[in-house]
Amino acid sequence: MSQHYLLKNAQLPNGAMSDLLIVDGFISSIASNISGAEAQVIDVTGSVVLPGLVDLHTHLRQPGREDAETIYSGSRAGAKGGFTALSAMANTSPVADNAGVVEQVFRLGQEAGLLDVFPIGAVTRGLAGVELSEIGAMADSIAKVRVFSDDGHCVFDPLVMRRALEYIKKFGGVISQHAQEPRLTIGSQMNEGNVSSILGLKGWPAIAEEAIIARDVLLVDHVQSRLHIAHVTTAGGVEIIRWAKARGINVTAEVTPHHLLLTDELARSYDPVFKVNPPLRAEKDVMALREALADGTIDIVATDHAPHTSESKECEWSEASFGMIGLETALSIVQKTMVESGFMNWEQVADRLSTAPAKIAGYEHQGSNLKVGSSANLTVINPGKTWTVDRDLVASKSRNTPFHGYELPGVITHTFFNGSPTLLDGVLSSGGVH
């Protein structure tokens, strides 16, 4: 028995005003003045309705580090942030390099029931970069893995990368590369530049990212496969991707919300909440990333949500873990950096955070961009309201947000997953199995 919902006075991504009726899990009508007698009416005047957000880069930590996040807690954080699909990165313990682990992750996501959890498979066994993982078995599993990544590690060996790119052509997969030349980043702690020179923290040079992006766009062109560059952070990386796309090379790219806003100046506090890999860069990089996301050189925003326990962050900078949580703040950061600055409109936001990532990963029933007859995966944001980030009030199990205390625009009031509200007027559904 499914509840019907009628969203009144919604602003669609293209700016048009409309009502939107959800029946039995699907969008049944988008029109003015719908009267749905049996439906629960939700007046969303002043809000924008977007297709449910799709994250292509999420660390859910389960199995192995359930003290930092679980698939259930991460699903709640996602629903709160307007997401209806997450992509669970493979660097769990055990590593998601076989059908058993990806099926477990997929099943736990379904049991949580708050959004789709699509596992990403490791490219190499144990993320070691030496032997290919059981890519075919993961693709054929019930999780139907299509995205493969050693994220956290670069697939550095060019021969391994070449073989992986070739192998996934068998089922139309894509490799998401964490572009980090390992020899140039031994012991690296932050962006290499003026700030690192003063702080005495070992630099992570932009060239270490750019060199791998350059190599891999050439490789993927040579073997005619599909490459996705995870978390691009540098102006130089953007230039290479722009060049590759102009040549018709099959490459897509993502940027994280934090790299659209924060710079390496924040490391001056030595507070490891700002320690992330790849690191926060300089202002010129931030501006290049915004322009690239607006003009489509960078295809999507992905969170790289990386929960860590407090002891992993309440310590010296060099001892601390890399990463920051991001699911609950992603859309607000995009509004702040891209919409309010005039770089993008809401239609582009819908594309970069829903339609395009769903297309890259081939996720069914996601990113449909609010078409009648499609699965009712959508999120409602009131862009006129603001909220203050409080790390003690996050749905994630971890508190490592770099935005604690920030007043951000855009309050997400509702998220619908297959027609059911996972966030209803700001209140999270408890979902299924915890």
Added chain:
Amino acid sequence: MRHLLSIADLSKPEAISILDTAVELARVSDGAVKKLPTLRGRTIVNLFAEDSTRTRISFEAAAKRLSADVINFSAKGSSLSKGESLKDTALTLQAMGADAVIIRHSSSGAPQRLADSSWMQGSVINAGDGTHEHPSQALLDAFTIRKHLGKGSSDLQGIKVAIVGDVLHSRVARSNVLLLNLLGAKVTLVAPPTLLPVGVESWPVAVSYNFDEVVASVDVVMMLRVQQERMSDLFFPNAREYSRYFGLNSERLAIMKPNSIVMHPGPMNRGLEISADVADSARSVIVEQVANGVSVRMAILYVLLAGQPLEVGGN
């Protein structure tokens, strides 16, 4: 002023007041009774999470001459070597009522973490953190330079200083660049390009790869220690080549300006960055730096914990 974490936190008058206070306190050290009662009843912890003998002893002597109670907490055999976190160590020190913590740590920024956290309330004094800063070393170096070349001036206006060697990994260099610049000196960094950080172009210094072009024109040559582990990490081909291009030997000493001085923060690698005859020469003030270290560290403790600079000519 509550903490001393970085030279960047000091204004010029604050830096000069520490140096002036050190001058007064040096007289105490020269006297028959070396103690002042200023910090009687105050507890100072030497938290040395990285091996260091000279800095720890220097701070300990400084604190004891001001009559503070000193607790030494060093890496070996302490809970720090048993995996206790900085946070828990700080909470412990707070519970023990430490008025100040002097911290040496291998991780850049650890003193600032301690100062900015709510883990403890006392003053934090950076005694060297990773490859970041070593403010008390810079202050004692400035004290030493002023004493020899200051000509009665309170600052170091116009004095030319060459800092030579592994700038990339040197906390001494970072603190000295900031303080020497603050006090009006002109700094030239001399190093192989591999041992200068990317971003050095934003520093208030000149940079040279050629020691011979610099050595004859400066008032101070400050040599930096080359750590043994750099040898195997591609920073330069071998020790002999490093020594040939960047070592201070008697040939280079011979072309230095009259009255110029040679400094080294220690411990020295004799025969590598500095030859034995130079280290022991009349121009070398290296041993004096150590003695001045105690006075300057007394001044730091005095200013931070007694709350004011010592009146010049007073006490």
